[in-house]
Amino acid sequence: MRQFGHEVGNGIALVANHFIQVITIMMLMGLVCFSIGMNLPIVTDKAIALYQSQELRAHDPVYFTAYYDDTREKTEDQASVNILANELTKGTAVSYISNDIELSHKDFANRHHVFIVMGSKANLAVFGIPHPQSTKPRAYLGSALTETSINLPIAGYKLTAREHLPANASFFSPHGFGESFAHYVVIVLPPSALLRMDEAEKENALFNTVFLMNEPSHISDHDLSAFLHSCHRRGMDFIPQNLSVDLPEQFRKVVAFTISYVVPSLALLILVFFLFYSLGKTLVREEMTELRIRYLFGATLGSLSIRVITFLLLSLVIPAVLPTALLAYWAQEKFVIPGIIILIFTAIVFVLCTLTSMRTIKRSIS
């Protein structure tokens, strides 16, 4: 045991001797972790959205981007709401409300995020909810919520959310705000409930509308034009966008924006491992004489390698784990994928380096 402590102490002394290299490894690791952690989630989010919307995109969907003109008079024109409710009933539209819910009722749903989904085609935009095709009014709790039940009086219904959703439940948003349902309260309502909602909720539903154009009974040109006219009178200029064309283009833009961070960071990570490998080689070369003498005096190969392994642990694994852990603590779920990538790489390089150094030691001693 005493000898073990001695060997570990020597390993730490070696780190002090190669201080500059170890500090460089640590700093580069920190930079790599930071830049990958900040940028990779943007791409993975879009890639997940692209994957999630596969089924929706097969329906030739049209969504809307909005221009808000504050200079005009606004009305509470109901034609667009009626058209939307009608299309939702027919199953040729998907819509949801994710903002501005029950603004007059401050403690609604214990101040959690609320998400209202309507229509029989909800399964195209909402994932992980039991019986997504059914429009029976009901409510669910997100997997991270601690409450056992929440009362939700909305649009004339008195709903109570008791069931928790699975952890992978999430929704897709054509506007790029799709999210996991972990911290949400999710309400399913029949399309007719839309007519009984507040104006703010209706506006959010209009904004989040996706019309499915490949259904045989899809929205007519006349209705679409009336829908746009009515939204215009409400103060929102809607511009129809084809999601199947638009989303891959959005993905391309996001990749173009983040790839000059992600790929150079990964390249730098490889260089850091290269630096580490060369550090291991230098170390074995420098220590070889001493190791050989101690071997002649009866030290086993195992006890000799403790020193080298301590050094390698301190100079690679700690500099890699420290920033990863810090960022994982700070950025939470977003850092899971980059963190796992970095740690797996580090583990592989560590094992490879240890094995090669051990082999070199073994060969040159015997």
Add this chain to the structure above:
Amino acid sequence: MHKKLTAALSAFIFSLILAFLAFSVSEALNEIHNQSFGIGGEYTQLSIPQMANPSPDRKQEQEKALIKLRKYLADEKIIFISATDRGEGNPSVLVYDPLSTTWARNVKPSQTYVVKGSYFEELWKKKQNNPLLIESISRINGVIDPDASLQGQEYQFVHGLDEKISPSGKAILSTQNPEKVQHVQSLLSQALLQPQVLPRMTWKTALITHKEIDFTLLVSVLSIVACVMALNGVLEGLIPEFIIHTYSGGTALSITRKYIRHQFPTVALSSLAGSVFLLILNAMLQFARLNPFLLSLLLLSWLASTLIVELMLFLIVFSQLQVTFATNRKK
């Protein structure tokens, strides 16, 4: 493995990083070019926040000022293009081109066109009435094909400069003369707007707004540091082999020169692989539009990385040999 692989690996990684530096530079230049909405040459950017509609009597005042503005622009031969900000106002572009040199030459004042390829072009062709058109405009006069920087966005209409439509969003003037810009600004202020001149694009502001250039530059510098440290450790193991050459009369300089000449094909090929890797990635993800400018920058980055890695190898081996010879001589 070390002898060839060390140099090859550093060259590959380094040229990959330089290739991404080249890519981010070309992206930034492309974006800066797009900011001018297709006006070649010098230009000034103005930001015009959206204002509430004026009362009827002030509306007349605004119209008068906008007529004066058009007259001034015509006299001074200044091109004026303004486009609304994303999500604000009406998705339209306001254009006046007295020089008839840009894409906007076909736009006549006080006329309205739909943007080619937009949803409202389809509506117009089907002769349906248009939901988003401003009330004061009764008819659409045709289709226009605007500059690439205005396409693919949400703009639906192109208006010729008209006293009924007040500009908002971002405006471009085809002049940098401070007096003329000042005059246009004062005319816009008379039209009850609050224009502000945006700072001119210099290399400093370009670096501030395009962080990816800063980042790739930083990473390339850091990768030189990491490469030097790593190569220093690995190449030390080759010293005994180099020493042999001294018996046949080799000096530090001649041995090093021979070494890097020997390494040159490896380094050049691996650097090329780094640049090609970007192209392969692009073929998979389609993130960049290949153009001659980007390709020439990639070629440049290939040459630069080959040279820099060769220089690194030279300096490291040379200094190590010098040190070894000095210690040997002491013995």
